[in-house]
Amino acid sequence: MPYFVDSDLSPWNMDPALLEEALDALARAGRVPKAAIVVDLYGQSAHWAPIRRACERYGVPIVEDAAEALGASYGDRPVGGFGRYGVFSFNGNKIITTSGGGMLVSGDREGIAHARKLATQARDPAPHYEHSEIGYNYRMSNVLAAIGRGQLRVLPARVEARRRVFQWYRELLGDLPGLEFMPEASYGRSTRWLTCVLIDPGEFGATREEVRLALEAANIESRPVWKPMHLQPVFTGCRTVGGEVSEELFEEGLCLPSGSSLSESDIERITGIIREVWRKRGGS
Numbered sequence: 001m002p003y004f005v006d007s008d009l010s011p012w013n014m015d016p017a018l019l020e021e022a023l024d025a026l027a028r029a030g031r032v033p034k035a036a037i038v039v040d041l042y043g044q045s046a047h048w049a050p051i052r053r054a055c056e057r058y059g060v061p062i063v064e065d066a067a068e069a070l071g072a073s074y075g076d077r078p079v080g081g082f083g084r085y086g087v088f089s090f091n092g093n094k095i096i097t098t099s100g101g102g103m104l105v106s107g108d109r110e111g112i113a114h115a116r117k118l119a120t121q122a123r124d125p126a127p128h129y130e131h132s133e134i135g136y137n138y139r140m141s142n143v144l145a146a147i148g149r150g151q152l153r154v155l156p157a158r159v160e161a162r163r164r165v166f167q168w169y170r171e172l173l174g175d176l177p178g179l180e181f182m183p184e185a186s187y188g189r190s191t192r193w194l195t196c197v198l199i200d201p202g203e204f205g206a207t208r209e210e211v212r213l214a215l216e217a218a219n220i221e222s223r224p225v226w227k228p229m230h231l232q233p234v235f236t237g238c239r240t241v242g243g244e245v246s247e248e249l250f251e252e253g254l255c256l257p258s259g260s261s262l263s264e265s266d267i268e269r270i271t272g273i274i275r276e277v278w279r280k281r282g283g284s
């Protein structure tokens with residue numbers, strides 16, 4: 001049964017104080033969770049020091065979901081290694097890709113050996129097929145793994161390309177009132193996997209959705225930022241601590257086109273449409 005924890009408005013990642021509050025409430029009810037799943041969102045590391053302190057205090061193992069943040073760092077350490085387990089995604093939309101699949105990392109050798117067993121149909125050591133637990137077929141083919149190893153070499157260049165895309169957006173939109181970029185936390189370095197903005201309709205003169213539709217009319221795909229988990233119909237009735245911050249991010253947040261191969265003229269075209277929406281609503 002999940003228990004959701006709200007985001008912190010400055011880095012948009014899990015709020016460590018609310019996590020502590022949730023763990024405290026659960027511990028007092030005698031229901032310490034099996035794990036805390038913490039995401040490094042949109043290419044930016046979570047704030048690991050206080051999150052780890054809170055989880056250690058209650059003996060809760062961390063699963064770090066670094067699917068969106070390969071190449072980012074917290075202090076001088078790369079993301080993915082802050083929990084007992086870390087996960088990465090190599091899905092087609094990620095900063096490097098093997099077309100599908102991902103990677104589990106851990107210093108827990110026994111845990112990794114068990115994960116490997118579960119991922120390969122949970123075969124017990126026997127000459128025939130023997131199963132003492134339920135397994136899965138989560139293997140990555142060696143062809144895709146080879147592509148992934150090749151892709152790893154271009155990771156630093158991809159991070160620079162994403163950060164450059166962000167920089168172009170900031171240069172071209174940074175003066176618009178009511179449009180704010182996702183902040184980069186001082187504790188680390190973001191990859192800017194996605195460039196995300198908040199659009200305050202009162203100040204900007206148009207809603208996030210109006211901007212998204214104007215882009216769509218020009219055949220440019222953008223997306224609202226992720227819908228908070230506690231608002232997903234499938235999790236109706238699950239408990240949440242906080243929730244207002246992620247709701248506000250969802251209400252006003254837009255992920256702009258952020259691919260590593262976008263050129264400066266692509267960004268000029270996209271930002272031209274956004275400026276036009278603003279201008280038509282009275283901006284000058």
Ligand SMILES: Cc1ncc(COP(=O)(O)O)c(C=O)c1O
Nearest residue numbers: 039065067068089090091101102
């Ligand atoms: C935070 C996060 N976790 C997990 C996933 C799922 O990864 P995959 O598509 O490789 O299963 C994604 C997106 O794809 C993600 O953004």
